[in-house]
Amino acid sequence: MDKNQPATHSTAWTWTAALVAVFMVAIDTLVVTTTLPVIRTELGATLEDLEWIVNAYTLTFAVFLLTGAALGDRFGRRKVFTIALVVFTLASGLAGLAEDINYLIAARAVQGLGAAVILPLTLTLLASVVPARQRGHAFGLWGAMVGLGIALGPVIGGAVTEAWSWQWIFWVNVPIGLLLLPVMARVRESRGGYGKLDPLGVVLITAGMLGIVSSLVRGNSAGWGSASVLAGFIVGGLLVLVFVFWQSRAQTPMVPLRLFRSRGFSLTMVATILMPFGVFGAVFLGTQFLQSVLGYSPLEAGLRTLPWTAMPMIAAPISGILTDKIGGKPLVILGLTMQAIGVGWIGAVADDLTYSKLVVPFVITGLGLGIFLAPIGRLAFGFAPAELEGVASGVSNAIRQTGTVLGVSVGGAILGVHGGYESTATFVEGLQNAHLVAAIALGAGAVIALFIPHLRTQGHGHAVDDEEESVPAGAAA
Known part of the structure; x- marks a missing residue:
């Protein structure tokens, strides 16, 4: 790239790369959901297998987000982003070739690895070219692209599955990834002030989360009191605790615990994990409900999710503008409250x-999701020192993906305990119980968000807690 290239020209390419890439990653959040009943039939998949098809992607996504952000800060965001884009595109092609359930799960895990690096770097690349005072608007557009990908994911999945086969849903990413590569060559390189790696931390949190999630997924089949399931919970939980201890001692921690000295950042992260826990566990079961219970085809089911999944496209940009005007806290509270009402309503009428x-609860839930997306990202950045923007982005997104993993796992576990695929009645009973738990979690998130401090601006557009002493911001990312 020409070093004398005008900054405005590079900014345009950065916007293009960041928004298209996050759209591609967002598609894969839900593109597989409308194909799950077909995969279950064609590959003889169990409920556990279906959970792993979703969780293999989101688990590697969650764990490696933190490393991805640090790699970008250290070696250059454009360079690392481009490598991750190649990994994601190749893994999508491998998933498209899958004819075996284990092969598919493995390909989804590699896909998640690529997505884990891409997602936080889309935010930090934008942050490197957007003035701080305009970031609410920028994050609103970013949230709109997330919403567009989420909205079209089930529809694309359903349409492609009906027109060709479920394998082709993954090939959608390949041309997008290939077209983005020349765009990335025109993006200006940038680095952050952190960029530290923590290999032991990656191993500890990966093993710990794998143990917990594996036990949640296997609990119904192996027995919740079985030695293997209990061992997974105990060992996984201990490894997560060891990870936290190691982060307080490591010279180059994945998660600098000083981020959590801010009450605002800590409470924002609690709200961040509760939102996907409630919503995406409900989506995992809801898309199957439309096909397995109401009898819609994959495309028909995808289209019927649009009152839910399309709403973030409308709400997120407006929420981004309002975030700049009134702050993120009231919008986070409103978004979580609407999602709690919507998810609980869906369960009540199922x-x-x-x-x-x-339809009405779908709309309410979708609007709540869109309202939530922009301000939660702005709060995560706002409560973090400037030199830790990249890692704060990684922490925020990792926690959100962890919420998705736990939501799908707990939703599947509740379905297995209280219902199942045996009949309409058993599936509906399981879905209703799962939605009740999800609605309670979302409502709890809204209550917790009430205690997030307001922000006051501190140089360079960064913000700190009103009630707390400022942490020096350091150099801008």
């Missing part, structure tokens, strides 16, 4: 087996 009764 036994009527009538799609029309789902």
Whole structure:
């Protein structure tokens, strides 16, 4: 790239790369959901297998987000982003070739690895070219692209599955990834002030989360009191605790614990994990409900999720503008409250087996999601020192993906305990219990968000807690 290239020209390419890439990654969040019943039939997949198809992606996504952000800060965001884009594109092609459930799960795990690096770097690349006072608007557009990907994911998955086969849903990413590569060559390189790696931390948190999630997924089949399931919970939990201890001692921690000295950042992260826990566990079961219970085809089911999944495209940009004007806290509270109402409402009317009764709660839940996306990202950045923007982005997104993993795992576990695929009645019973738990979690998140401090600006557009002493911001990322 020409070093004399005008900054505005590079900024345009950065916007293009960041928004298209986050759209591609967002598609894969839900593109597989409308194909799960077809995969279950064609590959003889169990409920555990279906959970792993989703969780293999989101688990590697969650764990390696932190490393991805640090790699970008250290070696250059453009360079690392480009490598991750190649990994994601190749893994998508491998998933498209899958004819075996274990092969598919493995390919999804590699896909998640690429996505884990791409997602936080889309935010930090934008932050490197957008003035701090305009970041709410920028994050609103970023959230809109996330919403667009989420909205179109089930529809694309359903349409492609009906037109060709479920394997082709993954090939959608390949041309997008290939077209982005020449765009990345025109993006200006940038680095952050952190950029430290923590290999032992990666191993500890990966093993710990794998143990916990594996036990959640296997609990129904192996027995919740079985030695293997209990061992997974105990060993996994201990490894997570060891990870936290190591972060307080490591010279180059994945997660600098000083981030959590800010009450605002800590409470923002609690809200961050509760939102996907409630929403995406509900989505995992809801898309199957539309096909397995209401009898819609994959495309019909995808289209019928649009009152839910398309709403973030409308709400996120507006929420981003409002974030700049009134701050993020009230919007986070409103978004979580609307999602709690919507998810609880869906569960309450599911036994009527009538799609029309789902439309209003779908809309409420989708609007709540869109309202939530922009301000939560702005709060995560706002409570972090400037030199830790990259790692704060990684922590925020990792925690959100962890919430998705736990939501899908707990939702599947509740379905297995209280229901199942044996009949309409058993599936609906399991879904209703899962949605009740999800709604309670979202409501708890709204209550917790009430205690997030307001922000006051501190140089360079950064913000700190009103109630707390400022942490020196350091150099801008």
